[in-house]
Amino acid sequence: MALVNEHFLKLPNNYLFSDIAKKVNSFKVTHPKSSIIRLGIGDVTEPLPKAVIEAMHKAVDEMAHKETFHGYGPEQGYDFLIETIIKNDYTPRGIHLEPSEVFINDGAKSDTGNIGDILRHDNSIGVTDPVYPVYIDSNVMCGRAGVLENGKWSNVVYIPCLKENNFIPQIPDKRIDIIYLCYPNNPTGTVISKGELKKWINYALENDTLIMYDAAYEAYIQDPEIPHSIYEIKGAKKVAIEFRSFSKTAGFTGVRCGYTVVPKELTAGTLSGERIPINRLWNRRQCTKFNGTSYITQRGAEATYSPEGKEQVKDIIHYYMTNARIMREGLQSTGLSVYGGENAPYLWVKTPDGISSWKFFEQMLYEANVVGTPGVGFGPSGEGYIRLTAFGDRANCEEAMKRLKTWLK
Ligand code: PLP
Numbered sequence: 001m002a003l004v005n006e007h008f009l010k011l012p013n014n015y016l017f018s019d020i021a022k023k024v025n026s027f028k029v030t031h032p033k034s035s036i037i038r039l040g041i042g043d044v045t046e047p048l049p050k051a052v053i054e055a056m057h058k059a060v061d062e063m064a065h066k067e068t069f070h071g072y073g074p075e076q077g078y079d080f081l082i083e084t085i086i087k088n089d090y091t092p093r094g095i096h097l098e099p100s101e102v103f104i105n106d107g108a109k110s111d112t113g114n115i116g117d118i119l120r121h122d123n124s125i126g127v128t129d130p131v132y133p134v135y136i137d138s139n140v141m142c143g144r145a146g147v148l149e150n151g152k153w154s155n156v157v158y159i160p161c162l163k164e165n166n167f168i169p170q171i172p173d174k175r176i177d178i179i180y181l182c183y184p185n186n187p188t189g190t191v192i193s194k195g196e197l198k199k200w201i202n203y204a205l206e207n208d209t210l211i212m213y214d215a216a217y218e219a220y221i222q223d224p225e226i227p228h229s230i231y232e233i234k235g236a237k238k239v240a241i242e243f244r245s246f247s248k249t250a251g252f253t254g255v256r257c258g259y260t261v262v263p264k265e266l267t268a269g270t271l272s273g274e275r276i277p278i279n280r281l282w283n284r285r286q287c288t289k290f291n292g293t294s295y296i297t298q299r300g301a302e303a304t305y306s307p308e309g310k311e312q313v314k315d316i317i318h319y320y321m322t323n324a325r326i327m328r329e330g331l332q333s334t335g336l337s338v339y340g341g342e343n344a345p346y347l348w349v350k351t352p353d354g355i356s357s358w359k360f361f362e363q364m365l366y367e368a369n370v371v372g373t374p375g376v377g378f379g380p381s382g383e384g385y386i387r388l389t390a391f392g393d394r395a396n397c398e399e400a401m402k403r404l405k406t407w408l409k
Pocket of ligand 1: 110132245246252257
């Protein structure tokens with residue numbers, strides 16, 4: 001008999017977005033004439049930049065001829081993309097990276113979920129709460145998260161991010177082996193200052209902690225003082241892996257491309273005390289389990305860095321951030337407390353009068369026909385909040401604000 005990995009059975013069956021879909025569907029059945037505006041799911045709506053389309057068309061044509069056809073590429077990604085990334089995303093910020101420290105992937109979800117392959121099952125985990133669910137669920141799947149007790153996993157330290165602490169995660173008073181940080185943050189839309197991030201680097205250096213830094217939304221940062229990369233902080237290369245994505249930057253959610261930076265200086269221990277370079281293990285893992293991102297996709301990603309590509313990406317970000325501003329101002333005018341939305345495409349809204357996340361979600365659906373995401377779906381500290389995204393169509397964002405203003409009057 002083949003035995004299953006029973007850790008999978010510990011995962012709660014329901015998945016936040018399928019629960020939402022069920023509730024929205026039953027509303028649609030009972031209210032067939034109502035038009036719903038979805039401000040819930042974090043998928044983009046703007047098409048790919050023109051420069052990307054042209055580069056991908058060209059790459060498809062290359063695939064049509066024997067002389068320019070590309071089969072399996074390097075598991076780590078093509079040099080043309082890796083070098084362009086380093087030149088544009090890191091060198092201008094004073095960060096020196098070698099090409100072998102950058103791994104191209106099919107999006108940040110895969111690597112943030114898979115990185116645990118190279119780490120022992122009994123490391124302790126820390127997450128900011130609320131949290132992007134992949135960090136926790138991927139650790140549950142290999143047994144690292146422990147057991148679920150009262151809505152929390154026993155081997156996970158939850159670091160609350162609430163309006164009461166300005167959404168600044170407090171440094172833990174005990175040591176944790178692996179910490180996940182995500183900035184700009186999904187779901188709260190808040191950011192971390194250089195000073196606060198430095199505290200985490202110091203904590204990691206003092207406690208031999210590995211930081212998983214998810215910077216999937218760095219392109220949305222507007223404030224020049226906010227760090228885009230964790231490696232802007234001295235010492236970070238010794239303690240941190242950084243994840244990035246073209247999904248939200250250039251509309252690649254359906255194309256699939258991102259990258260992970262694993263510095264050569266970064267090491268972790270064995271039980272006998274030996275230090276092992278993480279880069280070596282991750283490279284070995286990728287060469288065995290991943291056969292590279294498609295040539296066409298990587299040419300598309302490269303094009304986001306051309307002069308035209310950069311301009312077009314800037315326009316896309318500007319479009320979504322204008323949505324965010326419209327939503328922020330609209331929601332604030334109703335008297336609601338709104339966080340995020342200034343350096344991130346997410347708005348984190350406190351529900352009024354202490355109403356629960358799900359209750360507010362249902363009221364907003366039934367009374368204003370607007371769909372959000374209940375904050376509690378992202379962790380215990382998300383209770384009493386709702387997440388709205390700025391990835392929608394402009395007209396829908398404006399109409400949604402109109403409806404919410406009338407509803408909350
Ligand atoms: N990290 C965070 C914080 C995200 O919110 C998302 C997607 O919503 C991802 C990673 C995954 O992005 P990708 O499309 O690159 O897999």
